[in-house]
Amino acid sequence: MANKELPTHARAIVVGGGVIGCSTAYHLAKLGWDDVVLLERKQVSSGTTWHAAGLITTLRDTEAQTRLAQYSLQLYSDLEAETGQATGFINCGSVQMAMSDDKAEEMRRGCAMARTFGVDNQEISPAEVKHLFPLAYVDDLVAGFHFPDDGRVNPADVAQALAKGARQRGVKIFENTAVTDVLYENNRAVGVRTDQGDIAAEVVVLCPGMWGREVGLMAGVDIPLQAAEHYYLISEPIEGVHNQLPILRDPGRGTYAREEAGKIMLGFFEPVAAPWAVDGIPTNFCFDEIQPDWERMEPHIELGMQRLPILLETGIRQFFCGPESFTPDHNYLMGRAPFKENLFVACGFNSLGILSGGGAGSVMAQWITDGVQPMDIWDVDLRRIQPSQNNKSFIVDRTVESLGIAYQMHWPNRQWETARNVKKSVLHDRLAAAGACFGESVGWERPNWYASPGQTPEYEYDFGRQNWFENNREEHLAVRNAVGVFEQSSFAKVLVQGPDAERVLNRVATADVSVPVGKVVYTQFLNIRGGVEADLTITRLSDDRYLVVTAAFTQTHVSAWISENIPPDAFCILTDVTGAYAMLNVQGPNSRSLLSAISSADFANEAFPFGTMQNIEIGYQSAMAVRISYTGELGYELYIPTEMALPVYDQLIAAGSAFDLKHCGYHALNSLRIEKAYREWAHDMGPRETLLEAGLGFTAAWDKPDGFIGREALLKQRDAGPLKSRLVQFLLGDPEPILTHNEPILRNGERVGYTLSSGYAHTLGACAAMGYVNNDTGVTAEFINTGEFQLEQADRTYSAQASLKPLYDPTSIRTRS
Numbered sequence: 110m111a112n113k114e115l116p117t118h119a120r121a122i123v124v125g126g127g128v129i130g131c132s133t134a135y136h137l138a139k140l141g142w143d144d145v146v147l148l149e150r151k152q153v154s155s156g157t158t159w160h161a162a163g164l165i166t167t168l169r170d171t172e173a174q175t176r177l178a179q180y181s182l183q184l185y186s187d188l189e190a191e192t193g194q195a196t197g198f199i200n201c202g203s204v205q206m207a208m209s210d211d212k213a214e215e216m217r218r219g220c221a222m223a224r225t226f227g228v229d230n231q232e233i234s235p236a237e238v239k240h241l242f243p244l245a246y247v248d249d250l251v252a253g254f255h256f257p258d259d260g261r262v263n264p265a266d267v268a269q270a271l272a273k274g275a276r277q278r279g280v281k282i283f284e285n286t287a288v289t290d291v292l293y294e295n296n297r298a299v300g301v302r303t304d305q306g307d308i309a310a311e312v313v314v315l316c317p318g319m320w321g322r323e324v325g326l327m328a329g330v331d332i333p334l335q336a337a338e339h340y341y342l343i344s345e346p347i348e349g350v351h352n353q354l355p356i357l358r359d360p361g362r363g364t365y366a367r368e369e370a371g372k373i374m375l376g377f378f379e380p381v382a383a384p385w386a387v388d389g390i391p392t393n394f395c396f397d398e399i400q401p402d403w404e405r406m407e408p409h410i411e412l413g414m415q416r417l418p419i420l421l422e423t424g425i426r427q428f429f430c431g432p433e434s435f436t437p438d439h440n441y442l443m444g445r446a447p448f449k450e451n452l453f454v455a456c457g458f459n460s461l462g463i464l465s466g467g468g469a470g471s472v473m474a475q476w477i478t479d480g481v482q483p484m485d486i487w488d489v490d491l492r493r494i495q496p497s498q499n500n501k502s503f504i505v506d507r508t509v510e511s512l513g514i515a516y517q518m519h520w521p522n523r524q525w526e527t528a529r530n531v532k533k534s535v536l537h538d539r540l541a542a543a544g545a546c547f548g549e550s551v552g553w554e555r556p557n558w559y560a561s562p563g564q565t566p567e568y569e570y571d572f573g574r575q576n577w578f579e580n581n582r583e584e585h586l587a588v589r590n591a592v593g594v595f596e597q598s599s600f601a602k603v604l605v606q607g608p609d610a611e612r613v614l615n616r617v618a619t620a621d622v623s624v625p626v627g628k629v630v631y632t633q634f635l636n637i638r639g640g641v642e643a644d645l646t647i648t649r650l651s652d653d654r655y656l657v658v659t660a661a662f663t664q665t666h667v668s669a670w671i672s673e674n675i676p677p678d679a680f681c682i683l684t685d686v687t688g689a690y691a692m693l694n695v696q697g698p699n700s701r702s703l704l705s706a707i708s709s710a711d712f713a714n715e716a717f718p719f720g721t722m723q724n725i726e727i728g729y730q731s732a733m734a735v736r737i738s739y740t741g742e743l744g745y746e747l748y749i750p751t752e753m754a755l756p757v758y759d760q761l762i763a764a765g766s767a768f769d770l771k772h773c774g775y776h777a778l779n780s781l782r783i784e785k786a787y788r789e790w791a792h793d794m795g796p797r798e799t800l801l802e803a804g805l806g807f808t809a810a811w812d813k814p815d816g817f818i819g820r821e822a823l824l825k826q827r828d829a830g831p832l833k834s835r836l837v838q839f840l841l842g843d844p845e846p847i848l849t850h851n852e853p854i855l856r857n858g859e860r861v862g863y864t865l866s867s868g869y870a871h872t873l874g875a876c877a878a879m880g881y882v883n884n885d886t887g888v889t890a891e892f893i894n895t896g897e898f899q900l901e902q903a904d905r906t907y908s909a910q911a912s913l914k915p916l917y918d919p920t921s922i923r924t925r926s
């Protein structure tokens with residue numbers, strides 16, 4: 110299209126003409142957006158999209174990602190009828206192969222979960238795999254899993270069909286038009302600058318694929334991703350190879366295979382990947398390929414060919430290498446850009462952009478239109494990202510590991526091995542000396558469990574009891590019976606200050622923060638649908654000063670949420686003080702006596718009640734002590750100026766032995782809180798579940814003078830009769846099985862939901878879990894009490910007790926006395 114036609118204004122501008130940009134523009138138009146412009150620096154699909162393999166496989170890790178893939182599958186099969194442009198869709202099905210019992214177990218668990226979402230699948234024998242794909246070598250297989258509805262497409266045609274569909278609905282697409290800046294007024298995106306001139310807009314959507322990090326730096330948004338070499342080969346024609354052969358996914362060999370015009374395409378997910386163009390993508394990149402590194406890839410080619418031995422005799426017609434972008438946690442980067450208005454992002458698809466593309470565009474368009482995401486997609490939400498993850502060396506090093514991750518074992522508690530030690534608490538070395546086995550959360554090294562003397566603090570992964578099970582039991586029981594110390598310096602801490610701080614927080618928080626100085630308020634933030642956006646504590650430090658504390662991984666989201674809800678006329682500022690305070694959490698019935706032994710403060714129940722804060726002294730040092738609990742026991746969180754943390758820790762440990770103090774890790778925190786049915790945001794509740802469904806209606810101060818965001822939606826739900834979905838706690842009858850999450854919940858044999866978080870409830874003596882139970886006529890206490898519940902794991906089911914109240918200390922006597 111000629112450049113002179115570039116408009117000066119559009120309602121929405123989509124940047125990038127890959128599958129994601131085209132899908133977003135198409136869906137915006139479908140939702141009635143009548144003035145959408147898509148800008149592409151070169152040509153539609155000329156980035157990564159054109160050369161993708163086009164597998165559309167629907168077994169994914171989470172419900173949201175499964176739904177995106179299911180939607181794409183349907184859309185791509187329908188698009189030709191709508192637009193006249195074929196997508197190359199072939200419903201050939203797919204087969205995933207398991208070469209070990211562990212992989213078969215992982216697949217059985219995933220398949221049970223996928224059936225809950227309507228993904229048809231069956232376990233098949235190696236002989237049946239052979240029957241479906243006669244050229245496959247199957248003697249090393251334990252099992253296969255068949256997904257008859259899966260298929261494949263021609264990705265370049267998908268992008269063209271979406272672009273055509275978008276044009277038919279009025280979208281204007283301008284190729285050879287590079288966006289060089291995003292224009293803002295007070296952090297509100299108001300348009301873009303291009304190499305052809307400026308365009309004003311109400312909304313800007315960045316879909317720049319592997320250019321994401323660069324475009325993000327230009328727009329002032331952290332979009333951490335890195336391109337890596339990504340390979341497949343295409344054989345010479347082979348007799349008997351036809352397009353109804355299913356896609357073969359072969360995680361044991363890190364490969365996949367499918368038919369390609371009478372030939373075999375063999376693709377690779379090697380465990381050690383090669384980042385590409387770390388100093389910047391060549392300016393003129395357009396339908397380009399990367400020179401393949403035969404030497405590096407040779408062992409992987411050989412390994413992959415053993416699955417289809419005929420390839421060892423057939424020539425290779427093409428060995429293709431193209432770039433694809435990967436993110437720090439192998440999840441996409443989608444949604445509203447934090448701290449900006451009217452700016453959205455969708456990129457970083459980790460080699461899943463075609464199969465997710467249809468759904469991703471639909472979600473983006475609904476999100477932009479409604480201001481709320483249509484489903485809970487926190488695991489791919491851009492707001493989980495923190496600035497440290499956009500560090501160049503970090504993302505380059507992490508990409509080496511993240512490309513291959515999809516085809517490796519998905520062990521419970523698997524830890525990243527690359528790009529570690531980004532953030533360490535000042536107590537790190539002390540904790541390491543105490544035997545800490547560290548895990549990573551948004552760059553923080555955190556003690557997950559402590560090894561016993563003589564034991565190596567390293568994970569040995571397993572689907573059953575892992576090597577830290579006994580350590581966890583001892584830590585868990587120490588908190589129940591004596592006292593434990595958790596190092597939680599990674600918790601995000603934000604000061605909210607100013608004469609209007611109270612007004613601002615009262616509007617975003619469900620609870621009333623108009624409380625006396627020193628009071629700690631447990632609360633949630635909600636979206637306009639009443640969905641839970643954050644779960645946190647707010648402590649009033651003075652008339653115009655509050656301390657907001659939230660989990661490390663929600664730091665960006667929570668800060669952005671408050672900032673974006675500060676009215677223009679309000680005087681309220683946020684200061685992140687996470688690094689200024691270390692945090693030691695002392696929990697358990699002996700915590701009062703232990704702290705009394707090292708501090709002159711009065712920790713008696715009357716002097717220091719539950720839900721309050723006091724400034725205390727410990728030796729020459731000072732700390733804010735907050736009496737609160739995430740374990741179900743009496744306990745105190747100590748916020749200590751970082752430079753004083755070491756001496757406070759040393760005094761605590763020195764005094765601790767008299768009170769049976771034990772170091773405890775995040776796994777113990779998790780098992781304790783699950784036993785007590787304390788919810789964790791992003792696991793047990795999120796933007797999709799309302800405060801009432803999550804069972805946290807007690808935090809809502811319904812009659813606050815200015816209400817709170819989400820109140821009206823909640824009131825409507827409250828008045829509409831029994832809730833149709835409610836969070837329920839489960840406890841297995843059998844003490845042996847280990848639940849992880851995503852186990853389907855059966856009531857009287859019928860699927861009514863699936864578990865979200867689970868852990869071993871060492872006091873109650875079996876695994877506990879939480880999950881939503883759904884019922885169209887209402888989830889009442891009677892519905893729960895009259896049902897026979899079971900949890901399904903792989904090909905097994907376990908009887909479970911179900912309860913709307915916490916099964917451990919339901920009246921919370923222990924935390925409050």
Ligand SMILES: Cc1cc2nc3c(=O)[nH]c(=O)nc-3n(C[C@H](O)[C@H](O)[C@H](O)COP(=O)(O)OP(=O)(O)OC[C@H]3O[C@@H](n4cnc5c(N)ncnc54)[C@H](O)[C@@H]3O)c2cc1C
Nearest residue numbers: 125127129150156157158161162163164288318462463464
């Ligand atoms: C070998 C290989 C095999 C693959 N196989 C599969 C598969 O089987 N299934 C699957 O689901 N996925 C697969 N993928 C991944 C898939 O191709 C990508 O995830 C997907 O194409 C990403 O789409 P995108 O729109 O985000 O990026 P792109 O297609 O790269 O589009 C981004 C566009 O933005 C444009 N752009 C960037 N900056 C600007 C700017 N400043 N101004 C204007 N325009 C800009 C670029 O020119 C580009 O066209 C594969 C990838 C590779 C490399």
